[in-house]
Amino acid sequence: MSYAYLFKYIIIGDTGVGKSCLLLQFTDKRFQPVHDLTIGVEFGARMITIDGKQVKLQIWDTAGQEAFRSITRSYYRGAAGALLVYDITRRDTFNHLTTWLEDARQHSNSNMVIMLIGNKSDLESRRDVKREEGEAFAREHGLIFMETSAKTAANVEEAFINTAKEIYEKIQEGVFDINNEANGIKLGPQHSPAAAGGMAAGGLGGSQGGGCC
Amino acid sequence: MFNRFKSALLSSVGAAESAAAAAQAAVTDGAEAAGGPAARPAKFAYGRPAFLQLETEDELQVAGDRVIRPIIVPRDSSRLPWTAGYAEAVNAGKSKRNEDAAAVYTGVLHQPPPGGPAGDGDGDGLQRTGRSVPYYYFGLFDGHAGHGASVAAAHQLHHIIHERLVDVLDHLLPPDPSAAEAAPAPGVRAASLWIPAEEVAPEKLVTGALEAAFNDMDALIAEDRLKYDMRGGCTAVVALLLLGRLYVANAGDSRATYCRHGRAVIASHDFTPETERHRVRQLACQQPALTGGEFTHLDFARRVGRRDLGKRVLYRDAHMTGWAYKTVTERDLRFPIVCGDGKRSRVCATIGVTRGFGDHDLKAQNTNVNIKPFLSSQPQVLVVDLEEEAVTESDVLVMATDGLWDVISNERAAELVEQSLAAFPADDVTKRRYRCTSAAQDLVMSARGKLKERLWRLSDGTMATIDDISVFVVPMLPYREEHLLWKLGQEASAVRCAPAEPPSGVRQVSEPAQLDRYQSLVEQCGRPSPPAGTSPSGNPSGAAAAAAAAAAAAAEDPVETGVEPEFADAETGEPAAANGPVPAANGPSGTPPAAEQVGTVPVTWFGGEDATPVSRPAPR
Secondary structure, X not given: OOOOXXXXXXXXXXXXXXXXXXXXXXXXXXXXXXXXXXXXXXEEEEEEEEOOEEEEEEEEEEOOOHHHHHHHHOOOOOOOEEEEEEEOOOHHHHHOHHHHXXXXXXHOOOOOEEEEEEEOOOOHHHOOOOHHHHHHHHHHHOOEEEEOOOOOOOOHHHHHHHHHHHHHHHHHOOOOOOOOXXXXXXXXXXXXXXXXXXXXXXXXXXXXXXXXX | OHHHHHHHHHHHOOHHHHHHHHHHHHOOOOOOOOOHHHHOOOOOOOOOOHHHOOOOHHHHHHHOOOOOOOOEOOOOHHHOHHHOEEEEEOOOOOOOOOOEEEEEEEEEEEEOOOOOOOOOOOOOOOOOOOEEEEEEEEEEEEEEOOOHHHHHHHHHHHHHHHHHHHHHHHHHOOOOHHHHHOOOOHHHHHHHOOOOOOOOOHHHHHHHHHHHHHHHHHHHXXXXXXXXXXXXXXXXXXXXXEOOEEXXXXXXXXXXXXXXXXXXEEEOXXXXXXXXXXXXHHHXXXXXXXXXXXXXXXXXXXXXXXXXXXXXXXXXXXXXXXXXXXXXXXXXXXXXXXXXXXXXXXXOOOEOOOEOEEOOOOEOOOOOOEOHXXXXXXXXXXXEEOOOOOOOOOOEEEEEOHHHHOOOOHHHHHHHHHHHHHHOOOOOOOOHHHHHHHHHHHHHHHHHOEEEOOEEEOOOOOEOOOOOEEEEEEEOHHHHHHHHHHHHHHXXXXXXXXXOOOOOOOOOOOHHHHHXXXXXXXXXXXXXXXXXXXXXXXXXXXXXHHHHHHHHHHHHOOOOOOOOOOEEEOOOOOEHHHOOOOOHHHOXXXXXXXXXXXXXXXXXXXXXXXXXXXXXXXXX
């Protein structure tokens, strides 16, 4: 399917925080309680609609294991958006955010939009990191923040789509050079406004079909 | 090697075909059948190996991102036997696509019961289902000038090998005791099989099957290229695990290295213009017509030019390994049939590999000389008897295309594998399934390096490979255990089937003894079998202890053979060591590994030609 823009995302964070589950919930709308360790990198893609334009999200899901950190770093390049994920039931995953953030800032372009995600919000009884702490961390480092549940799908759509909206706004403001693919943004074949208008069925934030397109 | 090769290909085809090639390059994915002479359909659609499960165009595109060069591993490690490892990365722009191809196949050779497949043929109430022999196949094919040959080989070679193995299956298996009852009349047997005067060892038959299959594969591509769009050529390295043995068949410059405890024990031989200088020059000498008067089989100590006419220059003929003087004549000014050294060596100034499949239409750069006669599809076959070996959890076969070996020595690869395996110990039930995958990924990462200031560099700053990289890491122990169990099952059923009075030639085995042995084997297989004198791998420090013990043993007696596999070269019957020297000189460490003992043996492959050690350029 043709698109107006393609945004490349990466998902990063400690092992076991639910990165692959978030991706699966977003692309396939399903939850897999037992998930294989991600060894290398996984991909997912989905089309969404922003401001009446078809936007394709190409998502790179990375391995969280410390052993694979150096391989993971080489995937940051050329990403327009990053989902930095921690597990609200495991404080250590929250404590490691600074390291992840440094890594991301160092190996990606400076305009990359970073969304901080506190995952597993369905496990309220086992909560170890307060929502306010996440918010404070995000504020301090200029990130967008959301708590999600890959299990119940709560806020999963919003997390991916709000990141895309932020990138889209930056494009409108001229912050991103859309002709430089190193920014993680690619112009689609149907970029002309007329074609885009014809294609757009959903409104702002609406989404279409799951799976890889 | 490929840039020149590609330009040669382009310059050798006509203008019309170049245009078609350009058009071809311009068409988008999946629409290969463009107009013009290239309108023939593709026999096999381009894709990545099936076990990677990259199905959509999107996934193919991302996996083939030549800017990021992601390292792709199977999503589901259980897709490969014993969660063997695989990883790949695309080139950095050398060719449009990743032209490496890989295949894994788990097959069963089935021998029908004597007297036909009808089962209970003699009415004794015993069902006869015949015998089944499982085998495992791993293949890597490094394509050049297109993916036609490599993809074709990945789809078909295992089927051809299967047919060839079925052909000789009766000779591979020990006599079936139940066959004695329903033994066909001697005349029938004699008519259906050629019985060699001397008994031929099973490994010679498997080797023959592999060699014949390689030849068949090349012939099939030759035929198919007339019907389909099937361009280019490829190297081939195949590992076959059958009846307790590991067979490695190699044709080209990909390589399989057997690693144990961080050391490269033995490696397959690389076939390059440099290592095959002798064969190619002999051929050019004996059949000068093949060179089209454009190339000379003579080797000069330096490149001779017009100003050397009439001068005496050191040279060697095809029948020489040393040098002598010759007065240079006009005829000597022709280009040498083999030129250059190492990675830059070429046949007919065009191609940098001398064995494999395809290249049937390849012409020497700027000439009309066919290169194919100088190439060969014949593999060298190494045989390792895993039944006899003290195989450990750290025994793995690393198979990789030259993208890895151009920058990583055998020794370095063995070290890297050992480190990776240690991070995912075999005794950790949750982690062990990732150990080979992670090792394969680490190997690819170490060869691909990182992009620094627009150049791919290794961690020490030297240049990384820009070639496609594909790596298998195949553990040997699970196969050995599986094979021993299979063998016992066979023996047990032989006992059940054995008639009261066994015919001569069938060993009578008493059932209780048989069961005891079975029991002990099951126990043995239940836990990893460590080499003698080391702690069991069930102990977390087992691997390290084993490595230390092995190192200690090596230090005391560097030619310790007790722990080294018995590598026999099926072709010459000589120890393969003579032909498969491990380029141990590349190893960064100062201590000579055992493999170097192997490596220092003069190369006797193909009649004592080049004394130059057959090794890749040192990575650093």
